[in-house]
Amino acid sequence: MSDISYRPGLEGVSAGETAICSIDDGLRYRGYAIEDLAANASFADVAFLLLRGELPSEDDRREFHQELARFAAQTPNEVLEIVHGAPAAAPLMDVIRSGASLLAHWAPDEGGDDDMQTHLRESTRLLAQLPVVLAAAYRGRRGLPRVDADAELPFAENFLTMLHDTKPTERAVQALDVTLILYAEHEFNASTFTARVVCSTLSDVYSSITAAIGALKGPLHGGANERVMALLEEVGSPENAEPWIRNALANKQRIMGFGHRVYKSGDPRADYLAPLCAELAKESGNEHTEEIAGTIERIIRAEKKLPPNLDWPSARIYAYLGLPVELYTPLFVLSRTAGWCAHFMEQRANNRLIRPRSNYVGPGPRTMTSSS
Ligand SMILES: CC(C)(COP(=O)(O)OP(=O)(O)OC[C@H]1O[C@@H](n2cnc3c(N)ncnc32)[C@H](O)[C@@H]1OP(=O)(O)O)[C@@H](O)C(=O)NCCC(=O)NCCS
Structure with a gap:
């Protein structure tokens, strides 16, 4: 090996x-x-x-x-x-x-x-x-x-x-x-x-x-922003937000729009967009979606210590702009x-061919037999 x-x-x-x-x-x-x-x-x-x-x-x-x-x-x-x-x-x-x-x-x-x-x-x-x-x-x-x-x-x-x-x-x-x-x-x-x-x-x-x-x-990369809206639509109402997210976390569900491979204490892009998102929700009459999102964010932060990433506010911004x-x-x-x-x-x-190695973990050397 x-x-x-x-x-x-x-x-x-x-x-x-x-x-x-x-x-x-x-x-x-x-x-x-x-x-x-x-x-x-x-x-x-x-x-x-x-x-x-x-x-x-x-x-x-x-x-x-x-x-x-x-x-x-x-x-x-x-x-x-x-x-x-x-x-x-x-x-x-x-x-x-x-x-x-x-x-x-x-x-x-x-x-x-x-x-x-x-x-x-x-x-x-x-x-x-x-x-x-x-x-x-x-x-x-x-x-x-x-x-x-x-x-x-x-x-x-x-x-x-x-x-x-x-x-x-x-x-x-x-x-x-x-x-x-x-x-x-x-x-x-x-x-x-x-x-x-x-x-x-x-x-x-x-x-x-x-x-x-x-x-x-x-969905672990760019596709997350579309899944964020699917999630918010599935929750449906502010009253359902807390039971929904607690159940999802209990079932070890991955919540789209949260967590990041490099930003463990917060994504600066999500922080920057948060006020714009709230303003647009108000202007477009979508405060109930913000209420759902607020409850979900509060509970994930408290329970999993996971801050939102850029997709969490940007998906809502696109929804508030009426984009499908x-x-x-x-x-x-x-x-x-x-x-x-x-x-x-x-x-x-400054090119050099990107060609890393792998660690082989398969079977050891073998020989073909006449029946194989
Ligand atoms: C982005 C992502 C893949 C980075 O993950 P990672 O660095 O590989 O982190 P891990 O998958 O090792 O997760 C570490 C822990 O946090 C949990 N976690 C991470 N992101 C989570 C999420 N979105 N929802 C619920 N739990 C999450 C993992 O289950 C794991 O918990 P455990 O230690 O109890 O098993 C991950 O956070 C994720 O899947 N997020 C949702 C998709 C998303 O929004 N992608 C856009 C990124 S900009």
Whole structure:
């Protein structure tokens, strides 16, 4: 038996170096605290920061906006037709994962040079086109026609407009933008690590992001935000919250939206979103859901010492904005694409094939007999 040291889930193991995000002194993207970014920057600014290392100047901001708008308008019609016609029963995460892969077939520089300018261009193109893909998939399953991207509109407003074909409220745009900022990056989480592993084989950005979307889909990772709403709906009423959660804990049920592999004493993103979530609940007449959530949170904190993670408030925020649950994890994709692509470029800039070992625990050496 091999005796290489091993930690299940690679818990507490450093699997590489990064200059993109740190979590030791609060959560910071390239040195900026997320609270600072969420209060003062837009999601597009943050995506620029992640992809290029610095916040944009006024000129950069204008050019990046134009670049995103140009790429969004160039989303291949062939891809949009496929996702628009996808079966209504297919999870949107599956459709957007296929969409990311399909975009490669019509990308002008697919198979092109392995240089940073190409990777940056492909990353920006994915960031711009995935919202168009998601909006088309969403509308298709409802029998609605596609809505074109609007070059004038900023990222979140453009997405909501393509989704609903109406102008969203400023409040909805601002709230969605903040959640996109907070979802954008989180060092070596499962999906980002997946993206880096694929990148390390010298594969392309599209393959990396397609694989990362597959990793994000799972309920222990991005899929948790959709399960949070299922949980709150199952509880149903504030009176049922306490018996429901006590019963769930007694049955050792895993409560979605709580706990985190690295944040054991609290997720700063959940703390940041809590007041916004409460305000939106009030504005949208959803105080009863907040009451249910409040009881559940109080009891899990007291009984299990588990604080909520980002998905706990963000799922409720999306619900209070009237967004259907099936969009929650795909929204995470739109945002995290910025982080994944930043990691792709960082990995590629200083690449070494990621190929760890395993400790063999199977049968000892054996020989085939004539009857085997
Ligand atoms: C995120 C998560 C996978 C991290 O877990 P982890 O670091 O592997 O922690 P463990 O699974 O080892 O859990 C440690 C203990 O806390 C408990 N625990 C952790 N998260 C829990 C949760 N959400 N609900 C109930 N109990 C939980 C475990 O059962 C375990 O208890 P035990 O020691 O009595 O067996 C886990 O907290 C989880 O499943 N959360 C729900 C899914 C979720 O919200 N994911 C989004 C993450 S951002």
